[in-house]
Amino acid sequence: MSLSAAVPVPDATPAPPSGARARRRPRRGWGSTVAGVVVLGFLLFPLYWMVNVSLQSAGSAVGTAWFPLEPSLQGYATAFAQQRDNLVTSLVVSLGSVVVSLAVAAPAAYALAQFRIRGAGVVLFGILISQMVPGIIVANALYSAYNDLGLLNSVVGLVVANASAGIPFAILVMRAFMQGLEPSLVEAAKVDGAGPVRAFVSVVLPVSRNALITAGLFTFLFAWGDFLFALTLTTTPEVRPVTLGLYQYIGTYVSDWSTVMATAVMASLPAVVLLLVAQRYVAAGVTGGAVK
Amino acid sequence: MPQATDEAAPGGAGPAVAGPGQGGGAHASPPAPAAARRSRWRGPRARARLVELGFLVPAVVYMLLFFGYPVVQNLLMGFQEYTTRTFITGEAPWVGLDNYRAVVSSAVFPQAVLNTVLFTVGSIAGQFVLGLAIAVFLRRRFPLNGVLRSLLLLPWLIPLIAASAVWRWILDQDNGVLNQVLGALGVSGSPGWLTSTSLALLAVIAVNVWIGIPFNTTILYGGLQSIPEELYEAGALDGATRWRAFRHITWPLLRPVVTVVLVLGVVYTLKVLDVILGLTQGGPANSTQTLATQSYNLSFQQFDFGQGAAVGNLLIVVSLVFAVVYLRANRRAVDE
Numbered sequence: 001m002s003l004s005a006a007v008p009v010p011d012a013t014p015a016p017p018s019g020a021r022a023r024r025r026p027r028r029g030w031g032s033t034v035a036g037v038v039v040l041g042f043l044l045f046p047l048y049w050m051v052n053v054s055l056q057s058a059g060s061a062v063g064t065a066w067f068p069l070e071p072s073l074q075g076y077a078t079a080f081a082q083q084r085d086n087l088v089t090s091l092v093v094s095l096g097s098v099v100v101s102l103a104v105a106a107p108a109a110y111a112l113a114q115f116r117i118r119g120a121g122v123v124l125f126g127i128l129i130s131q132m133v134p135g136i137i138v139a140n141a142l143y144s145a146y147n148d149l150g151l152l153n154s155v156v157g158l159v160v161a162n163a164s165a166g167i168p169f170a171i172l173v174m175r176a177f178m179q180g181l182e183p184s185l186v187e188a189a190k191v192d193g194a195g196p197v198r199a200f201v202s203v204v205l206p207v208s209r210n211a212l213i214t215a216g217l218f219t220f221l222f223a224w225g226d227f228l229f230a231l232t233l234t235t236t237p238e239v240r241p242v243t244l245g246l247y248q249y250i251g252t253y254v255s256d257w258s259t260v261m262a263t264a265v266m267a268s269l270p271a272v273v274l275l276l277v278a279q280r281y282v283a284a285g286v287t288g289g290a291v292k
Numbered sequence: 293m294p295q296a297t298d299e300a301a302p303g304g305a306g307p308a309v310a311g312p313g314q315g316g317g318a319h320a321s322p323p324a325p326a327a328a329r330r331s332r333w334r335g336p337r338a339r340a341r342l343v344e345l346g347f348l349v350p351a352v353v354y355m356l357l358f359f360g361y362p363v364v365q366n367l368l369m370g371f372q373e374y375t376t377r378t379f380i381t382g383e384a385p386w387v388g389l390d391n392y393r394a395v396v397s398s399a400v401f402p403q404a405v406l407n408t409v410l411f412t413v414g415s416i417a418g419q420f421v422l423g424l425a426i427a428v429f430l431r432r433r434f435p436l437n438g439v440l441r442s443l444l445l446l447p448w449l450i451p452l453i454a455a456s457a458v459w460r461w462i463l464d465q466d467n468g469v470l471n472q473v474l475g476a477l478g479v480s481g482s483p484g485w486l487t488s489t490s491l492a493l494l495a496v497i498a499v500n501v502w503i504g505i506p507f508n509t510t511i512l513y514g515g516l517q518s519i520p521e522e523l524y525e526a527g528a529l530d531g532a533t534r535w536r537a538f539r540h541i542t543w544p545l546l547r548p549v550v551t552v553v554l555v556l557g558v559v560y561t562l563k564v565l566d567v568i569l570g571l572t573q574g575g576p577a578n579s580t581q582t583l584a585t586q587s588y589n590l591s592f593q594q595f596d597f598g599q600g601a602a603v604g605n606l607l608i609v610v611s612l613v614f615a616v617v618y619l620r621a622n623r624r625a626v627d628e
Binding site: 028029030031032033035036037039040043044046047049050053064103104105107108110111112115117120123125126127128129130131132133134135136137138139140141142143144145147160161163164167168171195196197200221224225227228231232243246247249250251254257260261263264265267268271272274275279282 | 340346347348350351354355360361362363366374378426430432434436437440442443445446447450451452454456457461462467469502505559562563565566587588591592600601605607615
């Protein structure tokens with residue numbers, strides 16, 4: 001959930017005046033690259049170790065080798081057999097909360113960016129304040145509410161709970177983008193007879209594609225990585241995200257670390273894939289709404 | 293702008309500071325003369341305004357349900373005997389300050405408060421100093437800079453519980469790679485990083501620093517990039533290079549961003565739960581128990597939701613103090 005950390009920062013970090021600056025900064029050589037790779041190597045070592053251990057054969061728990069010279073996929077086979085349902089649950093919950101988040105956040109972002117609505121400032125203030133509310137407070141209250149509503153151990157329950165983490169972030173990212181939209185764009189649609197809703201759906205959303213993708217990616221990662229709601233709002237194995245499956249492995253004595261690490265690798269895959277495939281969207285999201 | 297604007301709009305940008313405790317979302321107008329009010333809600337213009345409000349309403353309702361309601365509900369639960377029996381009988385008797393008295397006088401409480409402070413201060417200090425150092429380094433222009441910067445994000449994008457899992461194994465007393473390396477370097481005794489009461493908190497802080505570095509680096513890097521290069525050139529003419537340039541040019545100009553990063557860091561560190569539960573579950577012997585994990589324990593392990601809410605409320609008060617600091621800092625940054 002700490003991902004939403006990036007949210008309110010943009011106001012303080014204006015987009016860099018890249019053009020002029022980039023030309024003046026002296027170019028350094030490969031020496032700095034080597035130093036950078038060393039630093040990064042240290043920081044990413046745990047991730048290497050995760051992959052390394054996941055590829056070791058299950059028996060070699062004592063004194064893990066430094067390199068998977070004889071890689072074994074046994075860990076992955078076991079992990080997949082035990083966590084398949086949980087991975088599916090995670091995927092369904094994450095996709096669901098992307099849909100809910102964007103459906104709720106996109107119109108709100110547009111309203112906050114382009115309409116003059118009384119109380120818009122209060123809404124923004126509420127969004128910022130919401131980031132200060134500890135997750136355990138939300139879980140504490142949701143547990144009894146979900147218990148009454150029969151939403152414990154349900155995909156729907158997890159979807160709407162996770163969407164609550166994504167919506168504030170999505171609103172801020174999309175609002176920042178939509179503030180830059182030309183009002184004439186919507187005007188043209190209105191001249192053609194489109195109402196505000198039609199104009200929003202057929203003009204605003206398509207041109208805001210990039211902001212939607214950025215918001216969607218991060219909402220997905222929030223929900224995929226969620227642990228607190230999974231931990232508190234499910235009590236049976238039927239609906240269990242993979243993060244909770246992983247927690248249950250490490251909650252007891254672990255004898256087979258290659259399976260645990262194979263699960264951790266699978267749980268980390270979406271982040272890696274998104275970083276490789278959608279790098280520029282991720283960069284845009286990390287700096288929050290700095291894309292003003 | 294085509295919208296009806298017969299009233300002063302409170303500028304969409306920037307957080308308008310309202311009274312404390314307002315969870316957000318109130319769009320009630322101040323009392324207006326009856327005639328004016330009637331005209332406001334009639335005619336095509338008024339209908340357009342209603343449609344516009346419709347864009348915002350779902351989000352406001354959502355925020356009220358998932359942030360406003362829990363805060364209010366916890367406030368109430370803090371004064372109630374709210375246990376598993378409540379779920380059966382539906383009764384939650386009012387007990388005044390009993391929950392608060394019980395949690396504050398419990399043996400764990402002083403330790404949880406101290407751990408929360410140490411965990412927060414330690415994490416922030418480590419994340420910030422290392423994050424800033426890396427950000428300053430990344431300002432250099434060198435080949436593959438962009439690639440390194442995006443790879444740096446990885447520890448932060450993967451699920452926290454996956455990160456905790458691998459660290460559990462790295463820090464393992466008997467078979468962890470850290471003790472393997474230390475042993476090879478001649479350090480004897482295989483410290484029990486996660487099993488010794490004197491080391492566990494340190495280990496948990498170190499892992500949390502590792503998780504927080506990418507965020508600090510990214511935001512501080514953004515702040516550094518916005519400092520005009522001309523200033524450094526002018527400073528160099530006056531003999532300000534390296535440390536002096538940092539001290540007299542970088543630091544003062546970076547201050548607003550620094551404030552934001554630090555305050556946000558505090559707010560987010562206070563509520564950390566995943567990392568501690570994943571690594572130590574608050575143990576051994578409560579040596580890594582914080583207010584957040586204690587709240588979780590009371591509610592979801594001992595099923596005393598009243599006491600869990602009481603601890604949670606204390607946590608929220610601390611967060612809110614920092615929130616106010618943050619909003620003031622943010623406003624100043626906007627004004628500048």
